[in-house]
Amino acid sequence: MRNISELIKFSIVGASNTAVDLIVFFSLWFVGTPSLSAQVLSYSAGMINSFFWNRSWTFQAKGRVEAGEVLRFLSVNIAGLSISTALLTILSGQPLFISKMIATLAGMAVTFIGSRFWVFRSNRRKSI
Incomplete structure (x- = not known):
């Protein structure tokens, strides 16, 4: 049961990573950041979000x-x-x-x- 719970949490975090990525990407693009630079920064923001939420919430690392x-x-x-x-x-x-x-x-x-x-x-x- 814990595996299912972790998978569900992992999926929710993944959805939030996608949201962070899209928000950061289009915010940077809107103010004139080249799309490749915006992609690197937005993907990185999503990964940082992923690390901290998966660490603390999904897998409860201490x-x-x-x-x-x-x-x-x-x-x-x-x-x-x-x-x-x-x-x-x-x-x-x-x-x-x-x-x-x-x-x-x-x-x-x-x-x-x-x-x-x-x-x-x-x-x-x-x-x-």
């Missing part, structure tokens, strides 16, 4: 944020992005919506499993 934890988080997110981008490329002959959904779900699976079992594993709240 204690100080450590450099290793941040590096593991970045590694997992780069892996998720790489897999989703590769799948989107491989499935390019399929309808875009279907390709995007498959790629997104695969990326989400990688980041959820990596976050749960590797990124936040060492300082999670102990279950009773």
Whole structure:
């Protein structure tokens, strides 16, 4: 049951990351920031949001944020992005919506499993 709860929370955080990304991107773009710069900044804002909400709420990690934890988080997110981008490329002959959904779900699976079992594993709240 805890796994389902974590997956639901992870999905809610993911939706908030998307909202942060879009708000930051279009706010920067509206004031004249080039789209590539806006993309890097907005994606980074979404990742920061993801790290803190997933750490504290989804996986309930306790204690100080450590450099290793941040590096593991970045590694997992780069892996998720790489897999989703590769799948989107491989499935390019399929309808875009279907390709995007498959790629997104695969990326989400990688980041959820990596976050749960590797990124936040060492300082999670102990279950009773």
